[in-house]
Amino acid sequence: MTVPALGKDLLGLEPLSAEQIRRILDTAEPFKAVSERAIKKVPALRGKTIVNLFFEASTRTRISFEFAEKRLSADTVNITAYGSSVQKGENLVDTARNLEAMRIDMVVIRHESSGAAKFLAERIRSNVINAGDGKHEHPTQALLDLLTIRDTLGKIEGVKVCICGDVLHSRVARSNMWGLRKLGADVAVCGPKTLLPLGLGELGVTVFRRIEDAIQWADVLNVLRLQIERMSAGYIPSLREYNRVFGVSVERLERAPHDLVILHPGPMNRGVEIDSRVADGPHSVILQQVTNGVAVRMAVLYLLAGGQPELAVAAGGAKGADE
Amino acid sequence: MKPVVVRGGRVIDPGTGHDGVADLVIVDGKIAGLGRGDGTPDGAEVIDAKGLVVAPGLVDLHVHLREPGQEHQETVATGAHAAAAGGFTAVCAMPNTDPVTDNQAAVGFIVKQAAAARAARVYPYGAVSLGQRGEQLAEFGELVGAGAVAVSDDGHPVASGHLMRTALEYAQTFGIPVADHCEEPTLAKGGVMHEGVVSARLGLKGIPAAAEEIMVARDVILARLTGGHVHLCHMSTRGSVELIRRAKDEGLRVTAEACPHHFTLTHEACGAYDTNAKMNPPLREPEDVEAVCAALADGTIDAIATDHAPHHYDAKEREFDDAPFGIIGLETALGLAITELVERKLLTLPQLIERMSTVPARLFGLTGGTIAKGAPADVVVFDPSARWVVDPAESFSKSRNTPFAGRHLVGRAVRTLVGGRTVFGGSRA
Numbered sequence: 001m002t003v004p005a006l007g008k009d010l011l012g013l014e015p016l017s018a019e020q021i022r023r024i025l026d027t028a029e030p031f032k033a034v035s036e037r038a039i040k041k042v043p044a045l046r047g048k049t050i051v052n053l054f055f056e057a058s059t060r061t062r063i064s065f066e067f068a069e070k071r072l073s074a075d076t077v078n079i080t081a082y083g084s085s086v087q088k089g090e091n092l093v094d095t096a097r098n099l100e101a102m103r104i105d106m107v108v109i110r111h112e113s114s115g116a117a118k119f120l121a122e123r124i125r126s127n128v129i130n131a132g133d134g135k136h137e138h139p140t141q142a143l144l145d146l147l148t149i150r151d152t153l154g155k156i157e158g159v160k161v162c163i164c165g166d167v168l169h170s171r172v173a174r175s176n177m178w179g180l181r182k183l184g185a186d187v188a189v190c191g192p193k194t195l196l197p198l199g200l201g202e203l204g205v206t207v208f209r210r211i212e213d214a215i216q217w218a219d220v221l222n223v224l225r226l227q228i229e230r231m232s233a234g235y236i237p238s239l240r241e242y243n244r245v246f247g248v249s250v251e252r253l254e255r256a257p258h259d260l261v262i263l264h265p266g267p268m269n270r271g272v273e274i275d276s277r278v279a280d281g282p283h284s285v286i287l288q289q290v291t292n293g294v295a296v297r298m299a300v301l302y303l304l305a306g307g308q309p310e311l312a313v314a315a316g317g318a319k320g321a322d323e
Numbered sequence: 324m325k326p327v328v329v330r331g332g333r334v335i336d337p338g339t340g341h342d343g344v345a346d347l348v349i350v351d352g353k354i355a356g357l358g359r360g361d362g363t364p365d366g367a368e369v370i371d372a373k374g375l376v377v378a379p380g381l382v383d384l385h386v387h388l389r390e391p392g393q394e395h396q397e398t399v400a401t402g403a404h405a406a407a408a409g410g411f412t413a414v415c416a417m418p419n420t421d422p423v424t425d426n427q428a429a430v431g432f433i434v435k436q437a438a439a440a441r442a443a444r445v446y447p448y449g450a451v452s453l454g455q456r457g458e459q460l461a462e463f464g465e466l467v468g469a470g471a472v473a474v475s476d477d478g479h480p481v482a483s484g485h486l487m488r489t490a491l492e493y494a495q496t497f498g499i500p501v502a503d504h505c506e507e508p509t510l511a512k513g514g515v516m517h518e519g520v521v522s523a524r525l526g527l528k529g530i531p532a533a534a535e536e537i538m539v540a541r542d543v544i545l546a547r548l549t550g551g552h553v554h555l556c557h558m559s560t561r562g563s564v565e566l567i568r569r570a571k572d573e574g575l576r577v578t579a580e581a582c583p584h585h586f587t588l589t590h591e592a593c594g595a596y597d598t599n600a601k602m603n604p605p606l607r608e609p610e611d612v613e614a615v616c617a618a619l620a621d622g623t624i625d626a627i628a629t630d631h632a633p634h635h636y637d638a639k640e641r642e643f644d645d646a647p648f649g650i651i652g653l654e655t656a657l658g659l660a661i662t663e664l665v666e667r668k669l670l671t672l673p674q675l676i677e678r679m680s681t682v683p684a685r686l687f688g689l690t691g692g693t694i695a696k697g698a699p700a701d702v703v704v705f706d707p708s709a710r711w712v713v714d715p716a717e718s719f720s721k722s723r724n725t726p727f728a729g730r731h732l733v734g735r736a737v738r739t740l741v742g743g744r745t746v747f748g749g750s751r752a
Contacts, residue, residue: 014524092641092642093640093641111642113642113643113644113645114525114526114527114596114642114643114644115525115527115596115642115643115644116642118595118596119596119641119642133526134526134527134644135526135527135528136525136526136527137526171526174524174526197522197523197529198518198519198520198522198523198529199519199520199521199522199523199524200523202520203520203523203524
């Protein structure tokens with residue numbers, strides 16, 4: 001394979017081809033093994049410096065990236081700008097210029113403004129990885145979702161995936177829609193109309209108004225987190241009613257024609273969008289998603305740094321041979 | 324003052340119905356008449372206008388000149404010179420200055436700065452409400468006395484139906500229009516672009532077309548109730564056009580303007596988070612653009628206005644959510660209108676001059692808009708077939724925020740005269 005793996009940045013799944021997405025997923029496979037070893041480290045990114053630039057609170061994504069970077073032997077610095085003097089977007093241009101001046105290799109950015117990752121990427125030479133920009137995209141989350149679906153069902157093409165909940169405000173939903181459609185899945189969304197954006201039809205997505213209908217149709221449900229503040233903003237009347245009308249419960253799932261795979265990007269509101277018995281049940285792959293997150297992020301970091309997919313096995317296996 | 328003869332151009336004056344090659348003679352800053360080879364007054368300056376169009380100077384009912392308060396973005400003087408360079412001889416400056424132009428001293432200051440600039444005429448708007456806070460009416464009588472030609476809370480829509488009603492009633496004492504930025508605030512809140520498939524894709528909060536149309540409908544109903552003259556700023560949607568058409572059929576005193584960006588660009592221009600495509604009202608959908616063009620052609624929308632909104636480059640060099648709304652427009656308006664409306668045969672040149680000069684001057688009772696004998700010589704000479712490429716660095720404005728950089732346009736002003744005095748051009752004319 002001589003096609004350039006990814007380009008300079010990973011800003012979203014919308015700009016990627018199906019082939020590029022598959023390449024990331026395939027590259028993640030050998031990296032899965034690294035995390036299963038006693039010594040969880042390979043030298044693939046030795047000497048590379050990576051800044052994790054988080055303008056918005058994040059636990060799972062930030063830690064997942066950090067593990068991925070450390071397991072690839074990169075040197076990392078974490079900058080958490082939220083709650084500090086660096087206010088929202090106040091000086092993203094200056095931040096970019098300062099990072100550039102320190103000659104870093106990669107930036108992982110989480111920001112509350114849609115388009116912020118692209119904004120940064122256009123202004124620095126370093127590789128930029130979008131770890132979530134506003135309501136726009138969260139590509140590594142969608143990649144780990146894709147990998148988890150592929151692991152569980154053995155394929156993505158032809159699989160019926162319904163994204164449930166607050167699609168309007170969800171970057172996870174947008175990245176999933178692009179990734180799933182590019183890999184040939186059938187994509188639907190389900191939620192109250194107040195939380196669905198206009199123009200979904202033009203984006204090639206089916207809309208279900210009722211969760212019962214979505215469950216009848218789907219092979220996979222990707223249940224989005226419902227932000228509590230959506231209630232005060234008037235999008236839904238109450239969490240209780242949301243759970244009653246749209247909650248994914250065992251009772252509802254029992255009426256499905258076959259078992260459904262349940263994904264959730266976390267953090268969960270148990271008893272709101274998803275019932276505990278579903279989250280903890282046999283068809284939930286929620287923790288597998290978290291495990292896959294590290295492997296997918298290792299693959300992205302490795303490919304953006306110029307690593308060849310076919311050598312990833314060697315990169316992942318080099319250390320293994322010593323054990 | 325030397326007499327001026329603008330010789331051999333195609334003189335178009337929709338006010339008098341004139342359209343033909345003639346010499347325009349200016350004496351003592353006034354139009355002395357139209358002739359053909361009648362000779363030249365002694366000592367006259369001769370402007371060769373062969374192959375060019377000679378028309379009443381363009382009139383822009385909607386600009387933001389940022390002075391006082393934001394002089395790093397624009398001043399009355401730089402704005403008036405940018406206007407002249409775009410072929411405008413008169414512009415109306417919105418009152419969202421700092422402090423707000425809501426009293427006679429503030430209006431007087433703008434009048435004074437405009438006189439000192441010696442470029443296009445600048446007519447101040449007064450605010451509808453004190454501080455544009457939407458609560459207490461400003462002193463329209465004193466505003467008009469100091470030189471205001473209309474009132475508006477532009478930038479801050481008049482949300483209160485009661486305030487809009489009283490403004491439309493009270494303004495009738497002074498014979499001035501109330502210009503409204505139509506935006507229902509709860510529907511538009513937090514929005515940064517048009518709500519549609521592009522905002523869905525980009526994950527940006529949308530402003531629905533309904534936010535504009537609801538307020539257009541309200542203002543039409545209040546115009547019916549009060550008999551007042553409501554002027555609807557920067558109309559951008561098909562629904563608004565339909566509401567205005569019905570209001571006009573009914574004979575209400577409802578007038579409207581549209582901006583060049585709303586008849587040339589769609590929300591797709593925001594597709595790469597280009598902050599120079601961020602404006603309010605936002606760029607809409609192709610069917611809206613089509614409706615605005617048709618409304619300009621049939622007169623449902625009376626005038627073309629720029630909504631010239633200068634912003635310092637720092638302000639636009641940031642995330643889309645945080646960038647300010649608006650673009651500069653004075654120097655691209657004529658070229659965009661000729662390219663998009665005249666070249667595409669939607670409007671004739673005389674119709675375009677009506678929309679950019681005759682009608683706006685008449686709506687607000689301004690000097691200009693005519694080159695009838697005895698009128699002040701506010702004149703534009705433009706080349707309707709000049710081909711040029713927009714280069715923001717050449718702008719007379721202090722700001723550079725335009726989505727039209729690099730765009731190929733047809734038609735450009737080559738000379739602008741205000742009261743018979745050249746305020747732009749000369750070498751090329």
